[in-house]
Amino acid sequence: MKRLYKYIFSITLMIGISLLLICFSSKNLSQKNESVTTISDSSFFFDTFVTITLYKDNANINYEELLANSFKLCAKYENIFSTTLSNSELYNLNQCDENVKLSKDFQYLLERSTDFEVLTKGAFNVKLGAICNLWNFKNSTIPNSQEINSCLNSVNSYDYILTDNTFSWVGDKNIKKPLIDLGGIAKGYIADKLKEYLTSQGVSYGIINLGGNVLLIGSKPDKSSYSIGIKYPFSDNDYIATVNLSDYSVVTSGIYERYFEKDNKLYHHLLNPTTGYPVENQLYSVTIIAKASTTADALSTAVFVLGMDEGLKLVNSLEDVYAVFVDSNEKITISDGLLIKNSSEISIN
Ligand code: AMP
Numbered sequence: 001m002k003r004l005y006k007y008i009f010s011i012t013l014m015i016g017i018s019l020l021l022i023c024f025s026s027k028n029l030s031q032k033n034e035s036v037t038t039i040s041d042s043s044f045f046f047d048t049f050v051t052i053t054l055y056k057d058n059a060n061i062n063y064e065e066l067l068a069n070s071f072k073l074c075a076k077y078e079n080i081f082s083t084t085l086s087n088s089e090l091y092n093l094n095q096c097d098e099n100v101k102l103s104k105d106f107q108y109l110l111e112r113s114t115d116f117e118v119l120t121k122g123a124f125n126v127k128l129g130a131i132c133n134l135w136n137f138k139n140s141t142i143p144n145s146q147e148i149n150s151c152l153n154s155v156n157s158y159d160y161i162l163t164d165n166t167f168s169w170v171g172d173k174n175i176k177k178p179l180i181d182l183g184g185i186a187k188g189y190i191a192d193k194l195k196e197y198l199t200s201q202g203v204s205y206g207i208i209n210l211g212g213n214v215l216l217i218g219s220k221p222d223k224s225s226y227s228i229g230i231k232y233p234f235s236d237n238d239y240i241a242t243v244n245l246s247d248y249s250v251v252t253s254g255i256y257e258r259y260f261e262k263d264n265k266l267y268h269h270l271l272n273p274t275t276g277y278p279v280e281n282q283l284y285s286v287t288i289i290a291k292a293s294t295t296a297d298a299l300s301t302a303v304f305v306l307g308m309d310e311g312l313k314l315v316n317s318l319e320d321v322y323a324v325f326v327d328s329n330e331k332i333t334i335s336d337g338l339l340i341k342n343s344s345e346i347s348i349n
Pocket residue numbers: 123124125126128132181182183184185252253254257269270271272273297300301305
């Protein structure tokens with residue numbers, strides 16, 4: 001009887017040990033082969049969908065909470081930079097005649113806007129707010145030329161100065177003041193702030209996408225790069241090219257983003273600061289690739305305004321900034337430092 005117990009005991013022990021080994025080895029196997037899962041969420045801000053995708057490679061991070069906090073940040077920045085939200089900091093500044101105290105974010109972005117205005121010899125101009133308002137792309141109305149000229153007169157008669165966190169206009173007091181519009185740069189700045197927050201919380205891999213304004217956090221967890229599509233002009237889902245990279249921002253300014261057609265002519269939202277009319281230069285889009293999304297956003301707008309020749313010269317003179325131009329024949333031109341493989345796959349050389 002004793003021997004029978006001993007026998008059953010040793011069999012049970014063996015089965016137990018084998019099961020334990022199977023458990024361990026299957027756990028190891030699943031760890032080895034498991035690809036890192038992602039978490040993604042979208043919300044509507046700045047008149048567009050903001051989508052944030054994060055790779056969950058770190059078990060100590062609460063990714064759900066980080067996504068929720070990121071959207072709280074979006075709401076905070078919408079309350080600063082929105083042209084339409086009555087009570088945003090920008091809205092209040094545009095209503096105000098007196099000197100206005102600025103938040104740190106607003107002051108910083110205005111300073112950067114001035115840098116880009118200087119760099120692009122005025123192609124980037126945040127004083128075009130009133131002219132932007134005249135171009136109503138929802139109602140397809142061409143503004144009357146006298147109204148455009150009167151706004152241009154304001155733009156040319158005033159400058160803003162920033163001293164001790166205070167904004168003030170200097171210029172001819174008999175002329176109406178211009179309005180500030182940060183639509184050409186704000187999304188880039190917000191993407192940079194989201195990345196700053198997420199990386200400070202330990203996020204190593206992910207994609208921040210503000211309606212096509214893309215900022216990458218690192219590479220993918222397996223160290224491969226991301227493929228970011230450049231839209232086929234006027235199509236919904238087709239790409240004319242893809243750019244393969246990690247940890248850069250990719251931002252496109254295209255005439256197909258906001259436009260209307262009247263009498264066989266297309267009017268779009270990228271404005272020539274000298275005329276107040278949409279730029280006419282045979283370009284469909286300009287994509288800028290840069291480390292910072294603020295840079296990519298401001299330059300995509302400005303380089304479009306500058307056009308192919310001047311724009312290419314400017315981009316080639318800048319370090320670690322690249323451009324992809326798509327012209328009205330759908331021909332692609334790339335700046336120095338980029339490489340096209342397989343006719344439409346672009347990477348940094
Ligand atoms: P984006 O889509 O980034 O190229 O920005 C286009 C938006 O920037 C427009 O909808 C306007 O709000 C604003 N904008 C248009 N033309 C200019 C310009 N020449 N300089 C700066 N901002 C501009």
